[in-house]
Amino acid sequence: MNNSGKVEVLIPRSLFSFDNQSHIHVDNEGFSAVKIIWKDGKVTNIKSLNKEVSLPKEILFPRFVESHAHFDKSFSWTNFPNFKSNYENALSVNLEEHITRTPKKVLDRAEKSLNLAISNGYRAIRTHIDTYYSQDKEIWSGLFDLKNKYSHFLKLQFVALAQLEFWSSSDGDILARELKLHNGILGGVLVPPFNKRKAEVLLTNTLLLAKKYNLEIDLHIDESSVSPAAGIRTLIKTIDRLKSNVPITCSHSSSILCLKERQILKLGKELAKRNIKVIALPLTNFWLLNRDDINMPLRRPVAPVKQLQRSFVDVSIGSDNVQDPWYPFGDFDPFYLFSYAMPMLQLNPWDRLSLSALINAPSRLLKLDWDGVVMEGCPADFVIVKGKAWADIFSGKISRKILINGEWYKK
Numbered sequence: 583m584n585n586s587g588k589v590e591v592l593i594p595r596s597l598f599s600f601d602n603q604s605h606i607h608v609d610n611e612g613f614s615a616v617k618i619i620w621k622d623g624k625v626t627n628i629k630s631l632n633k634e635v636s637l638p639k640e641i642l643f644p645r646f647v648e649s650h651a652h653f654d655k656s657f658s659w660t661n662f663p664n665f666k667s668n669y670e671n672a673l674s675v676n677l678e679e680h681i682t683r684t685p686k687k688v689l690d691r692a693e694k695s696l697n698l699a700i701s702n703g704y705r706a707i708r709t710h711i712d713t714y715y716s717q718d719k720e721i722w723s724g725l726f727d728l729k730n731k732y733s734h735f736l737k738l739q740f741v742a743l744a745q746l747e748f749w750s751s752s753d754g755d756i757l758a759r760e761l762k763l764h765n766g767i768l769g770g771v772l773v774p775p776f777n778k779r780k781a782e783v784l785l786t787n788t789l790l791l792a793k794k795y796n797l798e799i800d801l802h803i804d805e806s807s808v809s810p811a812a813g814i815r816t817l818i819k820t821i822d823r824l825k826s827n828v829p830i831t832c833s834h835s836s837s838i839l840c841l842k843e844r845q846i847l848k849l850g851k852e853l854a855k856r857n858i859k860v861i862a863l864p865l866t867n868f869w870l871l872n873r874d875d876i877n878m879p880l881r882r883p884v885a886p887v888k889q890l891q892r893s894f895v896d897v898s899i900g901s902d903n904v905q906d907p908w909y910p911f912g913d914f915d916p917f918y919l920f921s922y923a924m925p926m927l928q929l930n931p932w933d934r935l936s937l938s939a940l941i942n943a944p945s946r947l948l949k950l951d952w953d954g955v956v957m958e959g960c961p962a963d964f965v966i967v968k969g970k971a972w973a974d975i976f977s978g979k980i981s982r983k984i985l986i987n988g989e990w991y992k993k
């Protein structure tokens with residue numbers, strides 16, 4: 583059988599599970615040596631390797647999940663650079679780019695992104711797609727075709743990222759109905775300065791529309807270094823007034839970090855109580871927010887992953903933009919994100935909660951069948967890299983093999 587095989591590898595302790603857990607040896611960086619056997623694309627056996635045998639020279643991860651991307655604008659930097667590197671100019675260049683958009687340009691960017699993501703080791707991606715009134719309708723049908731075309735390799739989930747006003751319009755209603763058929767999500771932006779009363783009305787309409795079609799909402803919210811948590815507080819107020827139980831994701835939530843410690847934990851509890859999920863996006867936040875061309879600012883707002891986890895919020899860490907006006911770097915490589923996010927956010931790779939935010943929480947966010955913990959019966963969906971320690975993974979010259987449903991992926 584092509585989709586059967588076995589490997590002897592190291593694997594982070596929090597990323598596997600089997601019945602007889604009593605004799606597992608874990609090294610001081612949190613790796614265990616295991617033998618994994620798969621048949622017909624599923625793991626049939628996993629067992630701990632004896633300490634005395636020579637240690638494996640490869641490290642195994644489940645294939646990765648990206649919680650927040652922007653396929654529609656990736657690689658547009660060349661034609662639409664943002665040399666000021668701040669949020670305001672990113673937005674104005676983004677709007678210039680919209681004027682030149684054609685379905686072909688957007689679909690080419692999306693397909694290039696997909697191919698890179700698959701060969702770098704992703705198995706699922708939630709991507710936002712800019713959505714506006716004058717948009718060519720063919721963009722959406724082309725994107726839904728791409729989702730089907732690549733479904734064997736990668737699960738794609740779209741968020742229609744519109745101004746909140748759009749979800750109060752008849753066009754918004756039509757698209758929401760369409761999104762429901764394709765497992766899509768309603769998206770919007772709530773970033774200061776905004777009029778609170780108007781924001782409450784628009785959020786109300788968006789929540790009601792989501793309820794009507796049984797959809798989720800993912801907002802770019804509080805992506806700012808001012809008015810800490812203003813958007814999230816307005817959102818919570820609206821949710822409570824409507825007694826809404828629409829599933830919500832708060833992407834960015836950066837300005838929360840500007841609150842006092844005590845307030846962060848209190849807000850975290852409010853989010854957890856309503857099962858609101860958060861995605862921290864350190865790369866774009868560090869790049870765009872609180873920019874100072876002369877002095878390097880100490881204050882670098884990004885969702886406080888550790889405090890939110892301590893308040894039992896399910897926090898994912900995502901990449902956000904790739905080579906567009908919002909961020910000039912990146913190439914849909916999970917190890918690029920890992921290599922920067924860990925030192926930026928002071929996350930230890932040997933801690934379970936760090937890997938949870940990068941691997942298991944995004945799997946839960948996208949409601950995937952598998953949360954990424956390797957065990958009997960799980961899909962043989964792995965990324966195997968050369969190395970024996972975390973330093974080998976963050977070396978910048980990683981060599982990887984991708985296994986998809988038990989078969990080695992060839993580009």
Ligand SMILES: [Zn+2]
Pocket residue numbers: 650651652710802833902903
């Ligand atoms: Zn984004």
